[in-house]
Amino acid sequence: MSGAQSLTLDPEAGEDCAEMIARLGRAARAAARRLARVDAETKNRALRAAAGEIRARSARILEANAEDLARARAEGGTDAFLDRLTLDEKGIEATARGLEEVAGLADPVGRVLAEWTRPNGLRISRVSVPLGVIGIIYESRPNVTADAGGLCLKAGNAAILRCGSESFLSSRAILAGLQAGLGAAGLPEDAVQLVPTTDRAAVGAMLKAGAFIDVIVPRGGKSLIERISRESAIPLLKHLEGICHTYVDGAADLDMARRVVLNAKMRRTGICGATETLLVDRRAAKTHLPLLVRDLLDAGCEVRGDAATRAVDPRVVPASEADWGTEYLDAIIAVKVVDGVEAAIAHILAHGSEHTDAILTEDAAAAEAFLDGVDSAIAIHNASTQFADGGEFGMGAEIGIATGRLHARGPVGVEQLTIYKYVVRGSGQTRP
Amino acid sequence: MSGAQSLTLDPEAGEDCAEMIARLGRAARAAARRLARVDAETKNRALRAAAGEIRARSARILEANAEDLARARAEGGTDAFLDRLTLDEKGIEATARGLEEVAGLADPVGRVLAEWTRPNGLRISRVSVPLGVIGIIYESRPNVTADAGGLCLKAGNAAILRCGSESFLSSRAILAGLQAGLGAAGLPEDAVQLVPTTDRAAVGAMLKAGAFIDVIVPRGGKSLIERISRESAIPLLKHLEGICHTYVDGAADLDMARRVVLNAKMRRTGICGATETLLVDRRAAKTHLPLLVRDLLDAGCEVRGDAATRAVDPRVVPASEADWGTEYLDAIIAVKVVDGVEAAIAHILAHGSEHTDAILTEDAAAAEAFLDGVDSAIAIHNASTQFADGGEFGMGAEIGIATGRLHARGPVGVEQLTIYKYVVRGSGQTRP
Numbered sequence: 001m002s003g004a005q006s007l008t009l010d011p012e013a014g015e016d017c018a019e020m021i022a023r024l025g026r027a028a029r030a031a032a033r034r035l036a037r038v039d040a041e042t043k044n045r046a047l048r049a050a051a052g053e054i055r056a057r058s059a060r061i062l063e064a065n066a067e068d069l070a071r072a073r074a075e076g077g078t079d080a081f082l083d084r085l086t087l088d089e090k091g092i093e094a095t096a097r098g099l100e101e102v103a104g105l106a107d108p109v110g111r112v113l114a115e116w117t118r119p120n121g122l123r124i125s126r127v128s129v130p131l132g133v134i135g136i137i138y139e140s141r142p143n144v145t146a147d148a149g150g151l152c153l154k155a156g157n158a159a160i161l162r163c164g165s166e167s168f169l170s171s172r173a174i175l176a177g178l179q180a181g182l183g184a185a186g187l188p189e190d191a192v193q194l195v196p197t198t199d200r201a202a203v204g205a206m207l208k209a210g211a212f213i214d215v216i217v218p219r220g221g222k223s224l225i226e227r228i229s230r231e232s233a234i235p236l237l238k239h240l241e242g243i244c245h246t247y248v249d250g251a252a253d254l255d256m257a258r259r260v261v262l263n264a265k266m267r268r269t270g271i272c273g274a275t276e277t278l279l280v281d282r283r284a285a286k287t288h289l290p291l292l293v294r295d296l297l298d299a300g301c302e303v304r305g306d307a308a309t310r311a312v313d314p315r316v317v318p319a320s321e322a323d324w325g326t327e328y329l330d331a332i333i334a335v336k337v338v339d340g341v342e343a344a345i346a347h348i349l350a351h352g353s354e355h356t357d358a359i360l361t362e363d364a365a366a367a368e369a370f371l372d373g374v375d376s377a378i379a380i381h382n383a384s385t386q387f388a389d390g391g392e393f394g395m396g397a398e399i400g401i402a403t404g405r406l407h408a409r410g411p412v413g414v415e416q417l418t419i420y421k422y423v424v425r426g427s428g429q430t431r432p
Numbered sequence: 433m434s435g436a437q438s439l440t441l442d443p444e445a446g447e448d449c450a451e452m453i454a455r456l457g458r459a460a461r462a463a464a465r466r467l468a469r470v471d472a473e474t475k476n477r478a479l480r481a482a483a484g485e486i487r488a489r490s491a492r493i494l495e496a497n498a499e500d501l502a503r504a505r506a507e508g509g510t511d512a513f514l515d516r517l518t519l520d521e522k523g524i525e526a527t528a529r530g531l532e533e534v535a536g537l538a539d540p541v542g543r544v545l546a547e548w549t550r551p552n553g554l555r556i557s558r559v560s561v562p563l564g565v566i567g568i569i570y571e572s573r574p575n576v577t578a579d580a581g582g583l584c585l586k587a588g589n590a591a592i593l594r595c596g597s598e599s600f601l602s603s604r605a606i607l608a609g610l611q612a613g614l615g616a617a618g619l620p621e622d623a624v625q626l627v628p629t630t631d632r633a634a635v636g637a638m639l640k641a642g643a644f645i646d647v648i649v650p651r652g653g654k655s656l657i658e659r660i661s662r663e664s665a666i667p668l669l670k671h672l673e674g675i676c677h678t679y680v681d682g683a684a685d686l687d688m689a690r691r692v693v694l695n696a697k698m699r700r701t702g703i704c705g706a707t708e709t710l711l712v713d714r715r716a717a718k719t720h721l722p723l724l725v726r727d728l729l730d731a732g733c734e735v736r737g738d739a740a741t742r743a744v745d746p747r748v749v750p751a752s753e754a755d756w757g758t759e760y761l762d763a764i765i766a767v768k769v770v771d772g773v774e775a776a777i778a779h780i781l782a783h784g785s786e787h788t789d790a791i792l793t794e795d796a797a798a799a800e801a802f803l804d805g806v807d808s809a810i811a812i813h814n815a816s817t818q819f820a821d822g823g824e825f826g827m828g829a830e831i832g833i834a835t836g837r838l839h840a841r842g843p844v845g846v847e848q849l850t851i852y853k854y855v856v857r858g859s860g861q862t863r864p
Contacts, residue, residue: 235838256860263862383858406667407839426815428688430695
């Protein structure tokens with residue numbers, strides 16, 4: 001192991017990071033093959049047992065978390081950072097309940113997605129199967145250990161988790177509960193593993209381990225995602241950024257627009273579905289814009305506007321070109337007046353991140369033009385962009401919101417952690 | 433442009449490969465946005481017009497092909513290579529008819545894949561949309577230009593095609609027909625573009641052009657695919673190799689097994705769905721194995737066997753460990769005796785390429801164990817592995833067989849060239 005500052009637990013003698021990942025990878029592959037053939041009830045039993053184990057271990061988990069927090073504090077972690085890292089009884093209970101909720105979801109494996117019979121009598125079906133071994137690289141929140149591990153397990157996948165170094169001991173304590181649950185259900189504990197070192201070289205080794213890991217899911221800030229995108233030899237299911245727009249059309253109901261815009265920006269400013277840019281139809285510049293801007297300012301939001309927006313309120317500061325492409329994740333909004341729905345679509349295509357974009361209008365034709373014209377994972381008519389969330393979609397928990405274009409877009413829940421195979425049943429057919 | 437031996441047509445002054453790809457990429461992006469909103473009938477009109485244009489240009493296409501062939505011959509191309517490169521009237525007619533068949537397929541865009549309503553009244557639908565801009569990098573067959581371009585267009589995608597240098601003039605002549613068809617339907621000709629140089633640096637530039645290209649589809653030999661996998665910063669839909677197995681169970685019908693095994697290996701040995709390894713249940717070693725081996729040998733197939741197989745016929749040569757992981761694409765087969773269906777599954781998991789694997793048996797339980805246990809894109813019971821083909825699946829034309837695990841497995845037809853977005857319709861909902 002290299003890395004002077006890194007923590008490593010249970011190392012094998014003389015093993016470097018590549019060898020460590022290969023060891024975990026072989027165990028994960030074997031576990032994945034076992035899981036792929038396991039029935040739904042056994043997986044659900046493991047998830048429920050894991051929930052019980054995590055509850056039973058809450059004192060030990062809080063102890064480990066206190067150690068993590070002490071180290072992070074000593075290293076000068078910010079309050080916001082320490083807050084994300086902190087676990088309490090309530091958080092542990094929520095984590096346990098999350099696993100029970102995942103157990104209650106429909107089994108995503110073995111669904112017949114399509115079936116048909118060919119003229120030669122071959123019966124073809126497309127059946128959902130697990131993805132295989134999923135590598136998850138995440139930053140500090142320790143509860144991701146249980147959330148992500150549980151989702152992977154439900155979908156029949158093995159998981160190799162690489163947590164942020166600051167949550168290493170907390171994550172490890174939570175993992176012990178997950179693995180005890182797996183064991184209680186007779187499943188291999190290697191189905192969910194945690195990389196046993198905080199050495200950064202382990203991330204590089206994971207990204208090269210295509211022989212053992214089928215998909216990498218990175219969860220974290222933009223710089224982490226960019227590093228992983230650059231280095232990975234393994235396909236990614238990634239969430240890059242949410243530069244989300246709300247467009248208020250000339251035909252928008254004013255009261256609805258005021259309620260929805262305020263919610264879309266200010267309900268929680270730090271989530272990826274928060275609106276970052278407000279576009280307002282020039283036809284509504286006199287009627288809607290002043291009130292929308294005043295509401296936001298009064299709620300404590302900084303408003304950065306184009307000239308037309310600055311004209312309605314002296315508190316609006318000028319927006320620069322960079323503002324149209326910024327994910328603030330904060331109480332800041334960029335506001336621009338545009339010439340109708342097609343101009344709004346053009347702005348979103350040019351500056352958006354294909355995450356979540358909404359139109360507010362009573363004009364059905366404008367709504368359809370927008371829903372069709374934006375190339376967003378989630379296109380919304382008359383509702384808040386903050387609904388961009390697997391739970392709000394009714395999909396249960398999610399491992400993230402995909403912003404790529406292959407495999408999955410939007411919330412990545414248990415269904416999106418599967419793929420399919422074709423099963424072909426014949427009676428001796430040969431190909432002519 | 434670098435590359436002393438390379439051909440470049442219509443270069444822009446002083447442009448290097450990265451600039452050229454960026455120029456094509458910007459045009460492709462604009463065309464893709466247009467195509468994403470075009471109705472099915474317009475796309476189909478373009479495909480039919482392209483078929484007509486290709487027929488009308490057949491003399492010009494054959495002329496260009498003769499130039500390509502002369503150059504390839506001068507450079508010492510093998511007979512097999514020249515054969516793959518050669519076009520004739522019949523091949524051009526088949527290419528044109530292929531485009532008409534694609535026009536006749538159901539439109540893959542705008543399908544409602546799922547829809548549901550949330551307790552808060554939000555109506556959510558998952559709707560298929562194009563992938564965006566697809567880069568296709570292929571080797572010599574010039575007809576891929578029309579096949580791949582047509583499939584991309586049908587699915588609403590723009591395509592940037594990079595053909596093998598040997599088929600450059602033929603591909604360019606076919607492309608002109610495609611583009612004329614696009615123009616006739618009022619669609620942008622940039623919807624399908626051909627990289628206008630044979631400079632190899634253009635491939636590297638494509639693999640870095642993630643800002644303009646959403647997905648790369650490589651079509652060609654293993655070394656091409658491996659190079660592209662190594663270098664690409666863009667997600668791939670790739671076909672690596674088909675190490676396909678046929679397992680003859682102890683409960684297999686002997687006559688069916690003889691017919692199907694011979695077809696699976698020998699119908700065409702050069703396609704990816706050809707069986708490369710025959711596994712025979714030890715229970716059938718006396719009854720089935722001798723006849724299966726004799727049939728293959730008599731059909732001119734080289735048989736490389738384990739000790740048990742060599743014992744049944746002196747013409748069988750010894751198989752080495754490497755044979756179990758080799759895609760011969762030739763009249764050669766590796767044969768091994770295994771202890772029942774679970775041993776067959778274990779062999780396939782260890783040595784296969786997750787492409788296509790078949791079991792021949794009259795035992796329904798053994799069949800289900802196999803279909804469930806192999807992790808193949810296509811798992812077959814009682815039929816030939818040579819059915820691994822989009823056309824045989826009834827999907828129409830295919831752009832290849834995917835051997836990765838994300839997005840698509842098995843034949844990649846027009847449906848697999850789409851992804852989805854969520855459309856959410858509300859009535860003013862805000863998130864609590």
